[in-house]
Amino acid sequence: MDRTSFNSKPSQLEGSLSGINVLDFGHYYPGPMAAMMLADQGANVIRVVKPGDLELPSQQYRLLNRNKKLLTLDLKSVEGKAQALSLIERADVVIENFRPxxxxxxxxxxxxxxxQGRSRHWIRPFLNAQSGPGPVLPC
Structure with a gap:
């Protein structure tokens, strides 16, 4: 995990967000784009992708994941969840935009x-409303 650790060699980008650790679970455009903008300002961003996943055409995928470290994790496995929790524990910001x-x-x-006593800044950009005048269903 040396390549994808928040403690590994800092990004070559130096910016106003240098030293900020961001964990990106985003999908399609809103989440990855928000994380891309943070990475462009020098944040250390780890992008978590599921095994075998390429959700966008390759040019857009490369664009939205520039300046990020990529980590493949199966979040449905016990090991994947444990590794994700470990990364969340060290992150300053977590970005996710899964369905509710x-x-x-x-x-x-x-x-x-x-x-669990792990309080982080949480960003949830989304395309479809997850709340509003209609009924909000509990998970």
Missing amino acids: CVMHRMGLDYASVKA
């Missing part, structure tokens, strides 16, 4: 992490 309740089912949502 996905992170909750894996035990990696904000409430579950905070209940």
